[in-house]
Ligand SMILES: Nc1ncnc2c1ncn2[C@@H]1O[C@H](COP(=O)(O)OP(=O)(O)OP(=O)(O)O)[C@@H](O)[C@H]1O
């Protein structure tokens with residue numbers, strides 16, 4: 508079995524992948540904390556032959572995790588943000604400072620779609636761009652839905668947005684505090700993603716396929732106006748591409764990859780942008 512770990516600021520997600528069949532056997536999430544110890548909600552390490560890790564948590568969390576895993580598992584691969592990988596050049600002035608979850612997601616997206624816009628809707632919402640040809644432009648970081656809500660301190664933090672609600676409903680005016688807050692932060696998030704996408708495609712003169720991942724990807728997806736696809740395993744797919752271990756991975760197949768969405772024409776993107784600015 509291969510254990511893949513995506514250690515975020517809030518949640519540490521894991522999945523167990525069968526090295527022979529390439530099937531995902533189980534998955535889970537635990538709170539990210541200093542001491543990452545196998546317990547009831549963490550898989551049995553006896554069956555694990557290799558681990559791949561993407562971590563944006565404090566260094567102590569990663570060090571603790573790696574030293575624990577090294578004692579139990581033969582191969583431990585830790586992903587890093589590098590100046591170049593898999594045909595993509597990192598757009599950051601200091602490439603190592605780009606969040607490795609962004610780098611993994613973006614590499615996976617590029618492998619799948621070529622030039623792309625990769626969006627991760629987690630504790631933070633990040634939007635990254637790669638041009639056809641592989642130049643990563645950098646990206647945008649904004650607070651995620653939960654963080655935006657908590658920062659308001661209006662006592663509404665425990666009332667999460669129902670992930671099944673329709674965008675149309677969430678974009679209307681709220682008539683109670685929790686609704687006003689939920690609709691406000693939802694509007695902030697989806698408007699930002701829509702606008703960022705159009706602005707960058709306009710600037711660069713190329714319409715790009717958009718892929719979304721992260722805990723809030725499904726609900727944010729409903730408010731995104733341009734064609735896109737949700738890829739829950741996008742960060743894991745970056746780990747697969749960087750550290751291929753199975754036959755399928757070596758052949759370039761990434762698990763859970765969606766069909767590549769065809770972007771709308773540049774003219775349409777520009778018309779939408781002009782419309783929203785001239786109103
Ligand atoms: N059980 C949960 N605990 C925390 N967040 C949750 C949970 N279920 C859904 N969410 C939503 O998922 C978002 C967090 O997304 P994600 O699962 O990608 O976690 P993350 O690890 O915190 O992200 P990041 O990698 O940016 O740190 C939150 O904004 C929240 O709205």
Ligand SMILES: CC(C)(CO)[C@@H](O)C(=O)NCCC(=O)O
Pocket residue numbers: 515516563604605606607608609629630631633648
């Ligand atoms: C932005 C987050 C928190 C998103 O998980 C992560 O990618 C991170 O800590 N990044 C480092 C800062 C940067 O990417 O510029």
Ligand SMILES: [K+]
Pocket residue numbers: 515608627629630721
């Ligand atoms: K994430």
